[in-house]
Amino acid sequence: MKPRVAVFKFASCDGCQLQFLNAEDELLRLAGQVDFAYFPEARSRALEGPYDIAFVEGSVTTPADARRIIEVREESRYLITIGACATAGGIQALRNWADIEQYRRAVYPSPEFISTLSTSTPISEHVRVDFEIWGCPIDKYQLLAVTRSLLSGAQPVLPAHSVCIECKRRGNVCVVVARGEPCLGPVTRTGCGALCPSFNRGCYGCFGPANAHNMEAFARLLADQGVTGDEAMRRLRGINGYVRPWRETADALAEKK
Amino acid sequence: MIQTMHMPKAGLEHLITILRRDGYRVLGPVARDGAVAFDELRTSSDLPIGMREAQEAGRYRLVPGIAGEIFGVVNGAGSLKPYFFAPDETLLEVRRERRGFKVSEVAPAPPPHAFLGVRACDLAALAIQDRIFLHDHFRDTHYEVRRKDAFFVAVNCTRSAPTCFCVSMKTGPEATAGFDLSLTELPDGFVARSGSPAGEAMIVKLGLSPAPGDQEAAARARIDECAAGMRRRLDTSDLPRLLYDEAENPRWREVASRCLSCANCTMVCPTCFCHTVVDQEELDGNMSRRVRQWDSCFSLDHAHIHGINFRPKISDRYRQWLTHKLASWIDQFGSSGCVGCGRCITWCPVGIDLTEEVAAIRADAGKR
Structure with a gap:
């Protein structure tokens, strides 16, 4: 019997689960390897659990989702988060520094119907996560590689070093050194193929923190480039802003101004 | 002639x-x-x-x-x-x-x-x-x-x-x-x-x-x-002994406070040869490619062996790189691993200069 796979959505834009469909050439082969028991974006058939692999997209932002993720965990053998929202809280974690009541009143004409939490938190703050795939969006080849490892009964492995290594493998000229461009590459996890620096732009940090990083030294580098205070804080408090090393550095930068 | x-x-x-x-x-x-x-x-x-x-x-x-x-x-x-x-x-x-x-x-x-x-x-x-x-x-x-x-x-x-x-x-x-x-x-x-x-x-x-x-x-x-006219110098006299003797010099921690551990120095180095080998499986599980990719002693996973990482700190990794490049390379291959091209200095985003680091360690050792 083929492994039963489920794809769940929490607070997110759907871009990460769309990477399954973006697999294009590989999609039919993937469908031959697994049974998509629950994948509402791809098919209307929705089968009940238990599932062998649950891919979870999105962060937890409502009381209902906080309960639902516990159910997902209970019915899944492996729970894999896909993307910045599920893994780090996403861009919507900006609410974690704001007054949610004020947002609710400002945005919605009938705020009494809105049931929300005051925070956006990653899945790992709620349940045990077996593996995290970073990125905004995730890379489809990483998604397929992790899936393949699970099908083989092997522990998935994804590189967690800096974007710089990938950038240099591609033969790019460093945008920091040759252009003075602020770039999160030195502290960001690889996985995108050094996409932005390959187009002469600084890295935005879509894949979250690299496993080896020195945020104090990086904050000094930004300052040397004239990026200080709130501007420096905003560089880090983006898509992956709520993940700890970036959160702490951004908080310190915001206080310092 | x-x-x-x-x-x-x-x-x-x-x-x-x-x-x-x-x-x-x-x-x-x-x-x-x-x-x-x-x-x-x-x-x-x-x-x-x-x-x-x-x-x-x-x-x-x-x-x-x-x-x-x-x-x-x-x-x-x-x-x-x-x-x-x-x-x-x-x-x-x-x-x-x-x-x-x-x-x-x-x-x-x-x-x-x-x-x-x-x-x-x-x-x-x-x-x-x-x-x-x-x-x-x-x-x-x-x-x-x-x-x-x-x-x-x-x-x-x-x-x-x-x-x-x-x-x-x-x-x-x-x-x-x-x-x-x-x-x-x-x-x-x-x-x-x-x-x-x-x-x-x-x-x-x-x-x-x-x-x-x-x-x-x-x-x-x-x-x-x-x-x-070449101003920059690296004093290579008795360099292997100096670096081995100064393995616990506080300068390694000091340079580690500035080092991003991003690995750019090793990527641009014309002699650094560290690599990793990964297996890339086809989705159907019937074919797998063994791929060699540039890696670096500055990446954390490079020193990860079964159950343990033996260079967890940036100071460990910077010391490993510099000591290998300028000292144990000579034991291993019969020449220094450094040719003085200066790329690791220029292309370090935070401008760490190995000639300066060696000079600081030498000066500190001289005081004792």
């Missing part, structure tokens, strides 16, 4: 044409994205003519140079390394069969490459890489196949960047080995020498005539002036 020849500036175009006609892919310094890097040359006008570069720790800018000067830019972002030790290449393919599996080696079949404008430091680096990849019976076939047919046109340095210290490492500024043809640029042409039978044949094909004595003297004077 190797005869020195005169080559007019227009001879460069002729040289590129001949090399291309002989089936070489010709690579040379080309300005792109704010720096000079090796790239394909179709004509001599692809070269960064009239340009120079301003380098310092953590900074590189192309700047206007002297009109008509062809090799004014000393060195650029990339070395020769990726053309021989590829950054990302498949070594093997493993296919599932009805019973068991079949392993087949993937052999590269590149066209021969000719490199124009190679500096002495980069040739010295290639000789070091040869010792690593073509050592005795451990020969790396992927490296070897790219290496064997390559043609090198060296350019002797007549100016140095502030980050250069090849004089300390005894690798430059003049190319003394490893080239087929060497050129020294003068305002009205080049002084050319052959360094191999292939270079000798090229001189004949180019129809060069002997250089007048004053040109030879002028070329010599320019190289000597470049060497004399």
